[in-house]
Structure formats: C-alpha cells, structure tokens
C-alpha cells in the first residue's frame with residue numbers, strides 16, 4: 001500500500017495522525033467523462049467520445065468501488081465494447097500489481113507489473129494514491145477517470161447508441177431520491193465500513209461504527225416498505241449499496257470490526273442482497289476469493305498473520321422473497 005509522489009512510488013500506509021485517528025479518503029483527481037458525442041461532461045475536458053473498443057477498465061475484483069463499474073459494464077451490455085484488466089488481490093509494498101501467479105489477469109494494454117505504472121504512463125510526475133477503478137482511453141493514451149461514481153454514470157448513458165441498451169439506472173424523475181440515498185449510503189455505509197476498519201483510535205472507531213449501524217437500520221426500514229431503495233424499480237442507488245453489502249459478512253464484520261450484527265440478521269436486507277446477487281449478470285461480477293484474500297492478506301497492520309478466514313458459509317443463491 002502506498003502512493004506516488006512526483007511520479008515516484010512510496011510504500012506508505014494511510015496517515016491518520018493529523019485526523020485524530022479518523023480515516024479520510026482522498027478525492028479522486030482524474031474526472032473527465034466519456035460522452036456520446038465527445039463533448040465535455042460535468043467536469044474535465046472534451047475529447048472522449050463513446051466508441052466501441054476504445055476504452056479499457058482497470059479493476060480489482062475485491063474493491064467495492066471497482067465492482068460498481070463491472071456491474072454497470074455487464075448490465076449495460078458493454079462487455080464486448082470495453083475491455084478489462086484485473087489486478088491481483090494482494091496489495092502490498094508495490095500497491096496493486098499485475099502478478100498473474102497471484103490471480104491477476106495481467107495488464108492487457110502495456111504488460112506493466114504495477115498499477116502505479118499506468119498512472120505514471122498517464123502523467124510521468126503524478127502525485128496521489130493509485131486507486132482502482134481506472135478508465136483508460138486507448139486512443140489518447142491517458143486516464144479518463146478514476147472516480148467510480150462518475151464512470152457508472154458514463155456507462156449508464158454514453159454508449160446507448162452503440163449498445164441499443166436503454167436501461168436507465170439514474171432516471172430524471174428519481175434523481176433527487178437517488179442522490180439523497182447515495183449521500184446516506186456513501187458516507188455511512190460504503191465509506192463507513194472503511195472509516196470503522198481503518199480508525200486508529202477507539203473514539204474514531206466508535207463514531208463510525210454507530211453511524212454505520214444506524215444507517216443500516218434506516219435501510220432495513222426502507223426495504224421493509226418498498227422493494228428497492230427508491231421505490232419499485234432498481235436504480236444506481238441499489239447497485240452502489242450492493243457492492244458493500246455483499247462484502248459485509250465475509251469481510252467487514254470481522255476484519256473491519258463492524259460486528260454489531262451480521263447482515264444475515266436483518267430479514268429485509270438479507271433477502272435484498274440475494275435479489276440483487278441473482279439479478280442476471282451480477283453473480284459473475286462477484287468473486288469471494290479476491291474479496292477475502294485482498295482485505296485479510298493485504299492489510300497487514302490490521303491482520304499481521306495474513307490468515308484468511310474460511311467462513312462464513314453463506315449461500316446467496318437461495319430463494320428470496322423480494323417480488
């Protein structure tokens with residue numbers, strides 16, 4: 001785990017000394033948008049037109065943020081149009097690697113050894129964390145974006161003329177409700193599990209823990225009244241929540257000490273996870289080997305023995321009642 005400073009890789013864990021033990025996530029820096037006509041999106045510059053075969057996704061199958069982009073790639077019919085490289089789940093002194101002997105697919109574009117080389121290929125003097133997902137433009141040889149919430153918005157609409165897939169997970173009429181739900185889920189659940197697990201003071205841990213479980217209680221209540229987070233149709237808000245929920249009992253409950261309850265103990269959430277897992281195309285994007293191996297093996301300051309636990313044994317293919 002580390003970061004680039006002026007293009008040079010440094011092996012360094014997150015610094016929580018200046019934030020009273022709180023984990024503070026760095027903002028993604030590269031924020032261009034692929035659009036149907038190549039005009040600039042809400043941020044960044046123009047020049048990224050949606051074209052089949054032009055873009056490449058770098059992902060980790062362990063990472064909940066990258067997982068969102070894989071789900072949208074699958075559901076929006078983009079697998080034949082956007083290629084993918086998968087990093088190894090082991091993220092140690094060199095950060096994310098393309099070590100094929102450790103379950104990486106290898107770097108399909110450049111045959112690099114490390115993900116940080118993709119960042120310095122984009123900008124030789126890059127400074128910042130080397131995160132996934134990354135959307136790469138093969139034509140201009142640069143990174144389009146390293147922000148998953150924006151990559152899924154691009155996938156939701158920019159390629160519709162190419163795929164003829166008009167499924168809309170961010171429909172105009174529901175945007176306010178989706179944004180409100182995303183705000184709760186991002187701060188208290190998606191990032192909330194990280195704030196709980198990466199806290200280095202008791203106080204910071206407890207604040208994050210209580211916030212997380214109070215948000216999960218709200219979600220449970222919401223799901224007791226309606227099928228999906230914002231009503232009777234599935235939206236982006238559900239997929240953003242799902243990638244954290246599917247990792248929760250396997251990793252966050254134990255490794256990140258989010259252990260008030262397992263999600264299996266929430267009747268509505270437990271069924272909802274199954275409904276989303278069983279949505280056509282989604283189960284193929286979930287890889288529990290990568291998920292468990294990444295967290296337990298890579299975070300040696302939390303789990304110095306690097307033992308990867310065998311349990312829990314949960315079957316997400318069982319019948320659910322969300323109809």
Ligand SMILES: N[C@@H](CCC(=O)N[C@@H](CS)C(=O)NCC(=O)O)C(=O)O
Pocket residue numbers: 001002027028060062063064065066129130131132133146147148149
């Ligand atoms: N804002 C980013 C966050 C991505 C992110 O933090 N990814 C993690 C993997 S789960 C990562 O690559 N971390 C490496 C690091 O922080 O050094 C997004 O949503 O795309």
